[in-house]
Amino acid sequence: MSLLLFSALTTVALIGWFHHNPAPWNWKSVLAMGCAGLGVTTSALVWRAPSRGHAIMGILVMLASLARIGPPAEWTWVSFTLVAATFVLLMPLVHAAIVMRSE
Numbered sequence: 457m458s459l460l461l462f463s464a465l466t467t468v469a470l471i472g473w474f475h476h477n478p479a480p481w482n483w484k485s486v487l488a489m490g491c492a493g494l495g496v497t498t499s500a501l502v503w504r505a506p507s508r509g510h511a512i513m514g515i516l517v518m519l520a521s522l523a524r525i526g527p528p529a530e531w532t533w534v535s536f537t538l539v540a541a542t543f544v545l546l547m548p549l550v551h552a553a554i555v556m557r558s559e
Contacts, residue, residue, distance in 0.1 A: 458545040459502065459514050463495035465541070466521065484524040491521035502552070511553040518546055 470488055474480045498514040522542055525535045 457499075458548045459495045459499035459518075462518055462521075462542070462545045463492045463499070466492040466495070487524050488521065491517055506552070506556055508553050508556045511549050511556055514549045515546060515553060518542055518549070 466488055470485065470492065473485060473488075494517045495514070498510060498517055501510040502514060519542075522539065525531065525538055
């Protein structure tokens with residue numbers, strides 16, 4: 457569920473980005489779209505075939521999405537909110553990776 461929520465929130469943020477930015481295409485938007493798509497895919501994998509590997513894959517997708525916020529010297533309050541929300545949504549996946557069986 458946290459991967460689906462992560463993907464939904466990322467998609468909403470992308471819609472806002474594309475709506476308000478005159479030149480929205482850059483590596484950050486491509487990374488966000490890729491992570492949203494991979495989040496949905498990984499969520500389906502965790503739902504249909506729960507395993508530690510799939511939970512770790514979800515963790516990696518969410519952590520990879522943080523690359524778009526840049527170095528800490530350039531962070532704003534939105535960056536801190538994004539990091540905090542991502543780590544809150546990571547908690548169920550980390551717990552699942554700890555308690556699930558390996559493949």
